Amino acid sequence: MPRPPGEDADERVLQYILGAALDHELIDFAAGAGGNPQLLAELALGLAEEGLVREVSGGRGVNGTLKLVSRRTPRRVLEFVVCRLNDLSASCQQFLKVAAALGKSFRLEDVAGLLDRSSGTLLSPLDEAMASGFVVAAEHQLAFQSDFVLEAIIESIPAPARDALRREAMSLSRRRTPAYGQRPWLAERPSGSSGIVKDEAGGACSRAHSLIMNGDAAAGVRAAERVLASPGISLAARLDAEASLVLGYHLLGRAEAEIASERILRERGAGPGDIAAAMALTARSNVLWRTGRLSEGLKLGRNAVRLSEHAHPVWCLHSQLALAGKLVSLREFDAAETLIDDAEAALRGLPVPVWTAACAAVRARLFLQSGRIGDARREAALAIAAEERDAVPMLGPLAYSVLSTASFYMEDLPAAIEYLQRAHTAAASQVVLDSVQYAWAEMLIAVKKEGPSEAAQLLSGKYSHLPTQRSLYIEVPSAAAFLVLLARDVGDSDLEYSVLRTVDGLAEDNPDFPIIGLTAMHANALANSASAALALIIVQSPDPISVALATEELAKLYAAKAPAGARPVASAHSEEGTSRLATRWSALSDMEHRIAYLVSVGLTNRQIAKQVHLSAHTVNYHLRKVYKKLDINTRVELANAAAMYSSRAAVYSMDEEKWGSGRADGRAG
Known part of the structure; x- marks a missing residue:
């Protein structure tokens, strides 16, 4: 087959096997093979076998072009890598699996630190890993030969071991500065920002997306609008900008989020890999959930996760963590933790891991709700302590509220007050994830510190909306019982009536969710002294x-x-x-x-x-x-x-x- 001008070796291998020209997105996806001819061949065969590519006619006698249907690594590729991995010595396999927890690029001393060994003792497995083509040497660090290799190695590690390695790697990243080879990437950020900023032409972490994650949603929306107003932008840039608009508007609580979401879904539906459509589904899911329409919200949330399954991890993150938060409220902790782990593994599998603090913040809330207070404190502290590329300022207040509530449960009132103040300070200067956790932590502290009357004053003033806010009883099942007891203590029959009416209505509208029914039963049992x-x-x-x-x-x-x-x-x-x-x-x-x-x-x-x-x-x-x-x-x-x-x-x-x-x-x- 003659080689078209400008076509590189990767394209030639894929085009020879698949028998058609390739579109830009498919070529970009194939770059994950790192130029390895064997991986490219397995990729081409896997894409064809699993129906992950389709040919689009060029029309008028022009040959068709192969387009990527789903950005998912074929099982054939992963099995090929694992088969080669199994041929290595046990010490080399251990070296590679531990290194995978650090991301695509890593330092030898970091692997040694996780293994509690000296770097010199790892030279033999390192030589084997390099000789077998799994790892290559950069100027100041090491790196996995390809994204597909890294993904396969991570998948080969049992889930409990992955979780342990993830925690140790996160702890290690907090104790050191970024590797020398990563500093040029960090330099791409504008001064005064701790977010990830690449180009605005649809890069993995666009400027608009990064500004929003840094807590400046208004600036992120403006950046996305500028991109959409630019002539001749790529499809990837347009999707990123649309997704950023929906995310920014949603966090700002503006009606434009619903308008943009409806337009996106009406005009082109919800196709696989469409990050804007996935973000639209996630935003609508969140709104339905907060108003107590749990079945609809859960359904849209699951659809958003499926839709974004093979999108870039920085966008999968939003639908995965949003659904995890809903499952936490339903006490489906195992399913929620799996989503969080998947999101974090994908972020850590990037050439330079990003925004891992987001996963730690949501995992902290999961542990708090399940009663694992020590674990909740640890994860929340990790989220807050994250620096540079790992940090997500937007979620800082949520982590502080977890620490505040956890400290309250541990009867450390001074710490609970201090963390709540930090949450309010952080929230005052940036947009934050909408949650009743901030208000509820303040309510608990007010009762403990000043007594029931102080909490009642909060409910008649600053938080007058709280007793009838359905999302409170969804996120905090004990809140209805707590408020009924508070109403009894202060002699406020109107408060009791508001709570019971709201929680009874919520239970009536959601008969398929036992935790909601138990919440209503508990509140009524207290009101009626039903032992x-x-x-x-x-x-x-x-x-x-x-x-x-x-x-x-x-x-x-x-x-x-x-x-x-x-x-x-x-x-x-x-x-x-x-x-x-x-x-x-x-x-x-x-x-x-x-x-x-x-x-x-x-x-x-x-x-x-x-x-x-x-x-x-x-x-x-x-x-x-x-x-x-x-x-x-x-x-x-x-x-x-x-x-x-x-x-x-x-x-x-x-x-x-x-x-x-x-x-x-x-x-x-």
Whole structure:
């Protein structure tokens, strides 16, 4: 096949195998092979086998051109790389997998640091990696031979190991300055900005996109508008500018976001790889979600992730993290963490990793909601401490709010106040991700510091919209119960009515989401002093704060109903006896805890069996084990034991190992 003028070797290999001319995007995608002829051949065969390219007719006798349907690496390419990887020695494989956690380019001393070895001991596996073509040497650092090689190596690492390596690599990046070879790239940024700025012609990190991520959404919108007004811009530049417009308008809370999104989706639909359409779906998904239309919001969010699946990681990031945030609110933590991990792996797989702090900030919120307070503090601190290319100022206030709430749960009120002040300071100078977390952290602190009346004043003034804001009860399942208790403390029946009406309406509109139903049940149980419903919250709720609130209230109900002068099991009222009871209670299994609480509110074995999906006979078997462990003999004694243990369960005091200890990094002394 004759070589057209200007066609390079990569194009010749692909064109020979595929039998047609290639469009610019396909040529750009093939550059990920790093010029390796074998990888190019596997790429061409894989693209054809998996239908990832299609021929577009040139018309009037002109030969057609092959266009990329989806920017996805064919399985054939990844399997080819892994097969070659398996032929290497174990020490070389370990070297390559650890190096992959550092991104496409890396320094030998950084790999040595992660392996806790000297650089000299890695010379042999490095030689093997270079001889086999996996790694090449640049002037001041090393790099993987191609993007496809890096992607395959990362995929070959088991997910738990990838997560561990990611954390260690992030910690390492915080302790050092960028490698010499990365400094020219950093110099492309304008002075005074910590964002990633490349060209405005549709580069991976355009100026408009970078300005928005830095918190200056208004400037980002203006930059995107200038690009769209420029004559003769490329398709990639147009899509990037349109996506940036939607993102910027959405963060600014302007109606133009919905107008632009509707226009994009109406004019060309939602095709694979269209980052503007994916951003439009994400923005609409977020709006629907905040107004309580959860099924619609979730559906659009999932569609946005699928649409952007093979787009550039800096744009996939938005749909992935937005969907992860929704799944966190639904307590689907595993699915949410997978999305966050995928987003971060893709960012770290870039030639120069970028914006990794975004993933840390969202992961911090996930850990906070799941009760992993120590992990939440660590991730939030990583997000805040990120510098240069890793930083995302727009998400800084969210990370500070996580640290504030986590500190509050750890009963460190001074730290909670300090972090909340930092969140407000950061939010005052830039656009931030819309979240009720900032207001809610302030509410919690106000109750703790000044008392219920101070919080009530906030709700009648600055945060008067909060009780009827559906997104509050979606993001914070315990908020409805908390506000009902607050309304009771200050004698505000209007506040209680507003909360119950809002959360009941939310539950009625979203019957397919159990966590919403439990939120409404909890609030109503508190309003009506329904001990059986509170026991169900303790048994069924996946939210640790809701469980703690229900436990404390149930203990109060027990105490109120107890006969005058009645005491739990003899000697248990002493500090020593109470401590002994707590030890015995903690020895119960999860199922035994559930059965004990349900017994304590008067349910029969048959009624309990329906709640825990066991036979009545099996419930009785578990109940006998509970009696034996607690050294009691009757259901009355069990109710008293549950009351005593529950009365000691402070709202925010949980297992020390689970909640973590010590101060998060980044806190001022």
